Amino acid sequence: MGVQRARKLEPVLFARRRTLFLISAAGALFLVCAALTVRAAQDVNPFSGDPEAAKAGASQFRSNCAFCHGLGARGGGRGPDLTRAHKRHGNSDAEIFRTINDGIPGTAMPANGNTGQGVGMTTEEIWQVIAYIRSVENKGSAQSAGDAGRGRHLFADSAGCAYCHMVEGKGGRLGPELTGTGAARSVDYIVDSVRKPSRRLAQGLLEATKEFPQEYETVTVVTADGQMFLGVILNEDNFSLQMMDTREQIHLFDKTKLRSVEKTRDSMMPAYDPKTLSDKDLQDIVAYLISVSAK
Amino acid sequence: MKQFLYFLTILVVAAAAGTPASAQVTPERLLNSSKEPQNWLTYSGDYAGHRFSALDQINASTVSSLVPKWVYQLGSTGKLETTPLVVDGILYATGQDDRVFALDARTGRPIWLFQHPLPSDVRPCCGRVNRGVAILGDKVYFGTLDAHVIALDARTGNVAWDATAADYKLSYSFTLAPLALKNMIILGVSGGEYGTRGFIDAYDAKTGERKWRFNTIPSPGEPGHETWQGDSWKIGGAPAWITGTYDSVSNQLFWTTGNPAPSNRGVQREGDNLYSDSLLALDPDTGKLNWYFQYTKHDEHDWDSTQVPVMVDLDGKHLIAHANRNGYFYVVNRSTGKLISANPFGKVTWSNSKDDEGRPVATKESSPTLEGNRMCPGAIGATNWYSPTFDPQTKLFYVNAREQCDIFSTAPQTNEPGHAYYGSAYFPADDTEPYWGALRAIDPATGEKKWEFKHLSPSWSGVLSTAGGLVFTGDAEGNFIALDAASGKPLWHFQTGSAAYGGPMSFAIDGKQYVSIATGSALFTFALP
Numbered sequence: 001m002g003v004q005r006a007r008k009l010e011p012v013l014f015a016r017r018r019t020l021f022l023i024s025a026a027g028a029l030f031l032v033c034a035a036l037t038v039r040a041a042q043d044v045n046p047f048s049g050d051p052e053a054a055k056a057g058a059s060q061f062r063s064n065c066a067f068c069h070g071l072g073a074r075g076g077g078r079g080p081d082l083t084r085a086h087k088r089h090g091n092s093d094a095e096i097f098r099t100i101n102d103g104i105p106g107t108a109m110p111a112n113g114n115t116g117q118g119v120g121m122t123t124e125e126i127w128q129v130i131a132y133i134r135s136v137e138n139k140g141s142a143q144s145a146g147d148a149g150r151g152r153h154l155f156a157d158s159a160g161c162a163y164c165h166m167v168e169g170k171g172g173r174l175g176p177e178l179t180g181t182g183a184a185r186s187v188d189y190i191v192d193s194v195r196k197p198s199r200r201l202a203q204g205l206l207e208a209t210k211e212f213p214q215e216y217e218t219v220t221v222v223t224a225d226g227q228m229f230l231g232v233i234l235n236e237d238n239f240s241l242q243m244m245d246t247r248e249q250i251h252l253f254d255k256t257k258l259r260s261v262e263k264t265r266d267s268m269m270p271a272y273d274p275k276t277l278s279d280k281d282l283q284d285i286v287a288y289l290i291s292v293s294a295k
Numbered sequence: 296m297k298q299f300l301y302f303l304t305i306l307v308v309a310a311a312a313g314t315p316a317s318a319q320v321t322p323e324r325l326l327n328s329s330k331e332p333q334n335w336l337t338y339s340g341d342y343a344g345h346r347f348s349a350l351d352q353i354n355a356s357t358v359s360s361l362v363p364k365w366v367y368q369l370g371s372t373g374k375l376e377t378t379p380l381v382v383d384g385i386l387y388a389t390g391q392d393d394r395v396f397a398l399d400a401r402t403g404r405p406i407w408l409f410q411h412p413l414p415s416d417v418r419p420c421c422g423r424v425n426r427g428v429a430i431l432g433d434k435v436y437f438g439t440l441d442a443h444v445i446a447l448d449a450r451t452g453n454v455a456w457d458a459t460a461a462d463y464k465l466s467y468s469f470t471l472a473p474l475a476l477k478n479m480i481i482l483g484v485s486g487g488e489y490g491t492r493g494f495i496d497a498y499d500a501k502t503g504e505r506k507w508r509f510n511t512i513p514s515p516g517e518p519g520h521e522t523w524q525g526d527s528w529k530i531g532g533a534p535a536w537i538t539g540t541y542d543s544v545s546n547q548l549f550w551t552t553g554n555p556a557p558s559n560r561g562v563q564r565e566g567d568n569l570y571s572d573s574l575l576a577l578d579p580d581t582g583k584l585n586w587y588f589q590y591t592k593h594d595e596h597d598w599d600s601t602q603v604p605v606m607v608d609l610d611g612k613h614l615i616a617h618a619n620r621n622g623y624f625y626v627v628n629r630s631t632g633k634l635i636s637a638n639p640f641g642k643v644t645w646s647n648s649k650d651d652e653g654r655p656v657a658t659k660e661s662s663p664t665l666e667g668n669r670m671c672p673g674a675i676g677a678t679n680w681y682s683p684t685f686d687p688q689t690k691l692f693y694v695n696a697r698e699q700c701d702i703f704s705t706a707p708q709t710n711e712p713g714h715a716y717y718g719s720a721y722f723p724a725d726d727t728e729p730y731w732g733a734l735r736a737i738d739p740a741t742g743e744k745k746w747e748f749k750h751l752s753p754s755w756s757g758v759l760s761t762a763g764g765l766v767f768t769g770d771a772e773g774n775f776i777a778l779d780a781a782s783g784k785p786l787w788h789f790q791t792g793s794a795a796y797g798g799p800m801s802f803a804i805d806g807k808q809y810v811s812i813a814t815g816s817a818l819f820t821f822a823l824p
Contacts, residue, residue, distance in 0.1 A: 059708055063720045071666070071704070071722075119420045119466075119488050119715035215729065237751060237772035239788055265729075 043094040047131040057132025060125045064118060068108065073136050075186030078108055083136050086294055088183035093130055100126050107184075146280075146287025154285050159277055161285065164269065167292055173248045174232055175269060176216065182286070182293030190286050194277065197269040218268045219243050221251070222259040232268060320382055320430045322477050326543055332762075333803035335381045337538075338427050338472040339682060340800060343606040344540040346684040347760045348801035352808035354763030357823055358777045358787045364809065365403030367818040369394065375813035376424045378472065378682070378757065378798030380435075386802075386811070387449070388818060389425040389472075393439045395447060401804045403820060407452035411439045419468045420488040420715075426538070426680075426798070427472030429480060431500045436480045438469025444482065444498055456503035460484065460496055465712050467491055472538050476548070476579055479506055483535025487553040487599060488717060490530030490710035495539075495550055495575075497582060507582030511535055511552045511570050519569035527564035530710050532556030533571035537601040537680050541579065542613070545630060548579040549606070549615060553599035559663050560705045560718025561595040568593050572600040574615060576632060586632035591621050595662050596645070596703055597674045597721070605685050605692065607739050616739045618683055618694040620676030621645070623655055624742050638742030640735055641677030641696045645670050663703035667722060673701030673730075674721040679755065682798050686760035689780050691736045691745055693766050697753035699723075699730030734758065734768050736783060746783035748776075757798030759810070767810060769795020775812050775819065791819050 047053030061073065068079030075081030080088065089099045100121075103111035113120020121129065155161040156170070164175035181190065192199060201215045221229045221243065231245035241253040241261060246268075255261060272282070320336065328336045332349035339346045353361060369375065373391035380387045386400035393411035398404060419440045428435040434446045434455050441463035446455040460482075461467035466489035473482040483495040493511035498504065511533040513519040523531055532555050539550035555564060555571035570584075572591040577584055590600045598621040606629060607616045615629045622643035626635040634653050646655035661670055675697060683694035706719040723730075732753030736745040756769030766780045771794045777787040793815025801810045811820045 059706060059719075062704065062706060063715060063717050066720055067722055076722075113418065120418060122418075122714070125714070237774055237790070238749075238770065238776070238785070239774065239790075 054135040057128035081186035146283035148291040151284035151288030182289035197267040351762040381802035409452040429473040429475040431475035485536040487532040493533040522566040557718030558597035622677035663705035667702035667704035671700035682757035756795035759799035
C-alpha cells in the first residue's frame with residue numbers, strides 16, 4: 001500500500017523533483033547573480049524623485065493602500081499617517097519596500113498581494129507607491145508641538161489614562177494598549193478618540209485579514225443566577241462570549257445560559273471635553289504617545 | 296505462462312465483481328442526480344443550482360448529536376473555497392494554488408493529491424483559490440490560476456489532457472468549478488480586476504478540444520457591441536467566474552457575468568456595457584445566446600452578478616431566482632428572460648426607482664466621485680459568489696447577506712496589460728455601526744424575507760438545505776451551524792477554528808449521511824455518532 005500511495009502522489013513529487021533538477025542544472029553562479037540582482041533591485045528606488053512615477057504611485061496607493069492609510073496617505077482608523085517623515089518600521093526606501101512587500105507580522109499590515117481582496121502590486125508598482133509617499137511626506141521631524149514629558153505625567157496620573165491603558169508595560173488592561181499608537185494613528189485620530197471615544201471604536205479589518213478582532217464594545221451580562229458583570233468584549237461568536245470586567249477579570253460565557261447580554265458601542269471610556277482635559281494637556285499627551293512610539 | 300493465466304483470471308474476476316468506486320459518471324447520471332442522493336455530482340448538487348440534499352437522516356430531531364468524523368488539513372496557507380464532489384464513496388475537492396485531491400469520503404484518508412505547477416509570475420486577484428472540480432466519465436476536471444483547463448484521471452490524479460484557454464500574463468485565470476454537461480466541460484473565466492475580455496468556454500470532455508467560446512462582450516458588428524464606448528469593449532471585463540445551471544427541458548444553459556472593467560470608473564466606457572452583470576441563456580450545443588437579462592447597467596461599483604442562477608419552479612412557472620450582489624433579489628422567467636420581480640434583500644441606496652420593466656434604476660448621485668461617496672451595498676455587495684440554496688420542501692431561498700456600505704471613489708486610469716485595472720478604489724464608510732451579516736430566508740413567490748439569522752460579521756459561506764428540514768451554513772467566526780429551515784432557529788453548531796469560505800454539501804455511504812464544509816485550509820466532515 002505504501003508504495004502504491006507514493007506512486008499516486010507522484011504529480012506533486014514530480015513537480016518538486018523537477019524544480020530541484022532545474023536548480024542544480026542552473027548552477028550556483030547563476031543563483032548568486034540572481035540573488036545579487038534581486039537584492040539590488042529592492043534597495044534602490046529606480047523612480048526616486050520621478051514625478052510621473054509618483055503620479056502612478058498615487059493611483060496605486062488609492063487602490064491598494066488608502067483602504068487603511070487614507071486618501072492622501074494621512075492615516076485612517078486602521079493604518080498610520082504616512083506623510084510623517086518617521087516610519088515606525090524603517091524610513092529607507094529599502095525598508096519601506098520590505099514593509100509593503102512582506103507586511104509587518106503581528107499588525108494589520110499584510111504582505112503585498114496577500115489580503116485575499118485585491119490583485120497586489122508588481123515590484124515596479126511598489127516603487128511607484130514609495131515615490132508617491134516621498135512626494136507627500138512632511139520634511140523634518142515628527143510634530144512635537146506638545147511637551148512629551150508633561151504628557152507622560154498627565155497620562156500616568158491626573159488625566160487617568162493609565163487606569164485603563166497600558167504603555168510600555170505599565171497601566172490598565174481594560175482599554176487598548178497604546179505603546180505603538182502614536183506611530184500607528186494620525187494625530188487627528190488620536191485627538192478624536194479622546195474627545196469622542198464612542199464615535200468609532202477600535203476598527204478591525206475585513207474578516208479575511210483581521211489580526212485582532214477586539215473592538216472594545218461595552219457589555220453588560222446578567223448570569224442565570226442574577227450576577228451582573230460590566231466590561232469590554234474580548235471576543236464573541238453567536239454562541240459564546242469572552243469578556244473582561246471592570247476589575248480586569250476575564251469571564252467566559254455560554255450565551256445560551258445567560259439571562260441577558262447587552263452590548264453597546266458607547267465606549268466605557270469617558271469623553272474628555274476641553275473642560276476635563278485642556279487642548280494643551282491633550283497636545284502634551286499626544287506628544288508623549290508619539291515619543292513613546294518612536295523608540 | 297501458468298502464472299500469467301492465473302493473474303489474468305484474477306483481473307477478469309475482479310472486473311466482473313465490479314467496484315462502485317470505478318463506475319463511470321455518465322451525462323445521464325448528472326441529469327438524474329436526484330436519483331442518487333448519496334452522491335454529490337456537481338458543484339451545486341444538481342443542474343438546477345439548488346444545493347439541496349434529499350438525505351434526511353440528519354434532521355431536526357437528530358442534528359443535536361452531530362459529531363465531527365474527520366478533518367482533512369491541506370497544510371498550506373490561504374483559504375479553501377471548494378465544494379467537494381462525492382461519487383460512490385470517493386470525495387474530490389480542490390485547494391489553494393491549484394491543488395486537487397481525492398479522499399476516502401468515509402475516513403478522510405487521501406487517495407491521491409495533484410498540484411498544477413504554476414508559473415511564478417501568476418498574480419490572480421483575491422486569493423489563490425479554487426472552488427471545485429467537475430466529474431464526467433472517469434475524469435475530474437478543473438480550471439487553473441494560469442487559465443488552463445485540466446482533466447485528471449479520477450482514479451490516479453494523472454493528467455489526461457491540459458488545454459490552455461487564455462494567456463495568464465494578460466491576467467486571465469480560472470477559479471470556478473467547471474460544469475460537466477453532455478460530453479462537454481463548461482467554464483467561465485476570471486479577471487474582472489484587469490483589462491480583460493470575459494468568455495465562457497466549452498471543451499470536449501474526452502479530448503480537451505474547445506467546442507465553442509461565448510465572448511461576454513460582443514465583437515464589432517454583433518448586437519450589444521454598441522453599448523461600449525470606443526475601444527473599451529476590448530478590455531471591458533465581464534468575466535464569468537461562477538458555475539452556471541442547466542435546464543434540460545428547454546436545453547438552456549444559464550450563466551452569470553461579472554463587473555465591467557474598470558470596476559470603479561464608468562466614464563471610460565459609456566453605455567450599458569453588455570453583457571456585464573448579466574444572466575445569459577445559452578444553447579449549450581452551440582454556445583449561441585438565446586436571451587440575456589442585465590441586472591446592473593453600466594456598473595460602477597464592482598457588483599459582479601456572479602451568483603449561481605437558481606432554477607425555481609413555482610405554480611407551473613419556470614423561473615430563475617437570483618440574489619444579486621447589488622442588493623436586489625430578482626426573479627426572471629427562464630423561458631423568456633423577462634423580469635418578474637426585483638426586491639431588495641439588504642440595504643440599498645443606489646436606486647430609488649424602477650424602469651417600465653421593473654428593473655431598479657441607479658440614481659444620478661450613485662456614481663463614484665474623486666473624493667468618494669457612500670453607497671449601499673458596499674463593494675463586496677449584499678452577497679457575493681458564495682452559493683445560496685433553494686429548498687423545494689419549504690419553497691424558500693436561503694442566502695448569506697452582508698450589511699455593509701462603502702465609500703466609492705473613482706480616478707482616471709490607463710490600462711496596462713497584466714496590471715490591476717480598477718479605476719480607483721473603495722473605502723470602509725466611517726460608520727458607528729460595524730458591518731454585519733445574516734442568513735436570510737426569502738420567499739421567491741413574493742420576494743419577502745421569512746426569517747433571518749444574524750451573523751456578528753458577514754459570512755462568506757455557502758448554504759446547504761436538506762430534506763431533514765435543515766439549513767447548514769458556516770460563519771466568519773468559524774462556526775458550522777445547522778438551523779431549522781422553517782424558522783431559522785439554530786439547532787446545532789461546531790467551532791471549526793477558521794472562517795468558512797466553502798460550500799457545504801451532503802452525501803451518504805452505506806446508509807450513513809455525512810455533511811462537509813471547508814473552513815480555513817481544512818475540510819470538515821460530520822455525521823451522527
